[in-house]
Amino acid sequence: MRYLNEIVNKKINEVLKGDQDAFEEIVTLFQHRLYHLCYRMLGNAQEAEDIAQEAFVRAYMNIHSFDQKRKFSTWIYRIATNLCIDRIRKKKPDYYLDAEVPGTEGLDMYSQLAAAGELPEDEVVKMETQERIQYEINRLPDKYRSVIILRYIEELPLQEIADVLEMPLGTVKTRVHRGREALRKQIGTM
Amino acid sequence: MNTCSEQIIQSMHAYLDGELSREEERILKEHLGRCTDCQKLMDELAEPLALFKNTVPVRAPEGFVNGVMARLPKEKSQAGFQRWLRNHPLLSAAALFFILMSASLLSSYDNDQQFSVTKQPNLIVEGETVIVPEGEVVKGNVVVKNGALRVEGEVDGDVTVIHGSKYMASTAVVTGKSEEIDEVFDWLWYKLKNMLKDVMPSTGKQDD
Structure with a gap:
């Protein structure tokens, strides 16, 4: 992991010197992880592509404010989750x-x-696993959706989720607990 | 449905977060073993997490990276210029020097509107006209600013007229170079040439 950080920081320094091509390598490294995060947040391939690309563009434009002592993935995840939450709110x-x-x-x-x-229970039962996963995520209240995705889809440690969402660790724990309760009720009342 | 204490439910969550000590875990498992309600609750909490374990990562579509690159703002020309400056420090310093020198020389070009002439004993000055008399030999370079120069005799050196006119009689002899300067660029060139001569006197002599 440290090795990856070194590569990324080297590329970032090249971008800071004005080399746009160096950014392409950063995008290549993180594209799938970031797209997947957006896909799970939004539940829609087209929007996921749009928002994930936008997140990289924002990262490029604010690259000077990135603290290289921290993990780049945490930073780009933060940009992406914020954009996803905005998009979800606008769709409301x-x-x-x-x-x-x-x-x-x-x-x-x-x-x-x-x-x-x-959906009626018999239709839910017929769903294949991947579809079912997305269906359950989509039903989660916004408040818990991002923590549950970061915890159980991206499998990030709680402290890293706190860093991504810029929340105290205690708040993240509470939301994970409530998110698990919400999932239990969703699946139980199906 | 569940009559057990909130503390047990809290420890279920702590267990799922991987934050229970061995001893606490043992106590929880013991409780679950004899309380079917709590075991059921635990199973229900864990079930969706087991479902999520099966998530297959979705890969970004083809052309995703190119899409990002196309959306980036075009590199500012300023950025390109700054990069050039960084990569060519010596040239940049030279360019900056040239710009500053030009500025100071140009300001002297504008201010210097007064008639002046180099002092040589046998030059005749009538108003703003300088005459090199016939039959005389003027030693050294003659420079006339904002005035006219009539050469009837001989100049053993260069003749330069800045912002003025020059008349050479048929008897005139100039051993050095003879030039008239009117344009700003000529002026700059003349000044720089003189500076170089001052800095490197040997090359100046070779020219002579």
């Missing part, structure tokens, strides 16, 4: 859930949401 509908859906009688947003967000 800004209409009221109990407003009647236009053109329907007595059909409100709750019924729409139920139809889109939660």
